[in-house]
Amino acid sequence: MPRIRARLAFATVGVAAGALLGIAPSTALLPAAPSAAAGACEPGTISFIPDAPPALAMLQADVVGSRATGKGVLVAIVDSGIDVGNPHLAPVVEGGVDLVGDGERADGLSDLRGHGTAIAGVIAAAQVPGSGLRGLAPDARLFSVRVFRGDDDESVEAGFGPSVERMAEGIRVAVDRGATVINVSMSDIPDDPGLAQAVEYARAHGSLVVASGGNRSTSASTDDGPRYPGAYPGALAVGAADAQGQPSDASIHGPHIDVIAPGQNVLSAATGAGDCVYSTDFPASSFATAYASAAAALVAEAHPEDGPDGWIYRLSASAARADLDARDDAAGWGLIQPYDAITMLPDASTRGPESPFFDTSASAVRPAPGSVVLEHRAEPFVITKEFALVLGILAAAVLGSLGAFIVFRRQRDEPEGPTLAETTGGLLTREVEAE
Template identity: 40%
Template sequence: MMRRRTGAAGLVAVGLLAAGVVVPVATPLAHAEPRACTENQVRYVAEEPGGIARLGARRAWGLSTGKGVVVAVVDSGVSATNAHFPRGSVLPGRSFVGGPATTDESSHGTAIAGIIAARDIGERSGVVGVAPDALILPVKITGGEAGDDEAQQRAANLAPGITWAVSAGADVINLSLSTAADRPDVRAAVAAAVRAGVVVVASGGNRDQAAEVKDGLRFPAANPGVIGVAATTGSDVVTEDSIHGPHVDVAAPGDDVATTFRAWGDCIFSQEGQSSSYATAYVSGAAALLRQRFPSASPADLTYRLQATASRGTRTVRDDVSGWGVVQPYEAMTATFDDSVAGPVRPGGTPRASVAPRVTTVDLTPSPDPRAGDRTTVLWLLLGVAVAVLGLGMGRMLRVPRGS
């Protein structure tokens, strides 16, 4: 287990649960075999998860696989009996709801863990995690049941879960949860994690699962030092279901995600199953790659690398839909930075002054004509000639011949 590193403002993967908000539970797709997800029936997905290619993960593995990095999954537990999690890859963790943290009744926590660190099991399956050598630390704060009482319990367990994960040596904390409520206990727990050097990553929120469906701040993604994540489709377009707001820092795949399904191999989960939850896991995996590559870097430094190198249309512009863009871990590990790099301001860098657009006033006052006098003289001469000619013509017309 890696030792805690202390840094400046931290980068942490956190998704918040609040009273009245149900923890996202992944919904199996009703595809034909082998895509269907059926309890007690082991099946595997042959194709590699699309997010692995879209994040350039295989290229990144030449530099880092997340080896030794501890990623805490604060969620519904993780089924350690899945074939993608050989002995030792999932730590014992802790449960705040009874029973071991290495069990999962809802399948959500196991799906998140698989996106982050599922091991390659050869020809049986194409599923593999973004950081395939990272260690998963399950922190079970919910049994996955629906209902207001359970939601309140989950909310009460979130802050203690974050605090325990820090004490247990987490390097990255994944919180695939969100709420519109800024709970003081969670805010304090996140702040302590950031001060301890933990990278915290949180869901930016899902419209179809939120008590408040309008765009706006979601927590703990909006808490200082936390990386807020939006979900994209297979075309790298942020899903309509993702909540938009200033808390969104980056985006990652969240649509039709192939990952681990409790004890029964693999499943493909749709965006209907909380897409930003899966996007958050992809970013946590990317953070694990960077943590191994830069063991002494502060969370703020790692966050900056992810933001500055994210794929986006305009390098200098961030928006409330996709933040700084889709994360690219290889670029984040290889880029060289200084104050001239377009995008977010690097830690310790000089904030860029916003330059007001130059406004030019156009003088529409007519300019004096330097030849106006000459033009007037000529006009009068022409007028005089015209009058003379007209007079001669009229004189001729008035002279009538005698005897006619």
């Protein structure tokens, strides 16, 4: 399996490693195909890509900046660390902490795996000359909570791989350091009490955990079903959308999925380098989670009083979907739309998920299903309609005969003048001119 030291274009985490750990970063970050020169993603090569991230066009980035930029919101990234040396990230990272204990920087601002750095760039990358990269929430501030060194065999055997315990500890540390939004681009299959308590701790302190819904290529099981911490109440579980904004089968589906976000052809920051394009072959929920975290930061800035449940509701109720009244296990409530989430005015008629603000149980306009009973006997209403139809026909015949008689009498008695067709034509002409 390729290592971060060999190339920043991340390798897919093996299913065997996921089965061994019981947890794996939801990456599916395949070898990148950057539009810059060969080697652009490698450490030591500072190369920038001038194109803007394609996901921004799907996420209303052209208009949402007029309402919120993430200013005043601290986003914690519970991950492999953040390379603060990347020029996109140096201005936006406020610090961090290391929970791995592998001898790297105690402030969590190193990243041998490169995963956390890429997540950070999606959320809040600052613009630099020659690069089109910018974060969806460019004025948010980032805090690194380093909870694993890597998912390679060496890291796992040394005890520095991903673990549920460090993930839960990382969430608590993020809350205590004042994070409003906590990005967890990881997932686990078993329901762990310590992890559940960490998510509830965040919720109780006004922090929102945004977590990956899971990837088939990195999960110990490819079966659909809940993945944690995203499936816990108070967390936002995110699935990956493809380049067209549609839900991807590369993501785990299930009742835990709240929304989807772009996860393919992702332009972001690279460790020890500049820009890199990730996940070109198929979508990864890690990046979708990052975009959802950025959107949550925008909503939290605009509506701080709503709290975690309100932010989840806004992002879910405003998401783009074909049926406003229905969610499904692939797309949840749909593709996030940050501007719509900020500008929506929730009330009792708002369609979609259950609202924390109003009773929306009667908001769906779809009629309740019913059954039609056919009977052979004629109902009184049917008889009335048939009788009225017969009377109408007779009345029309009588009136028609009477009208013809009157016209005949008038033509015989009145002097000659303009014809009816001439008179009507004149009226139509005058009407058109008057308009």
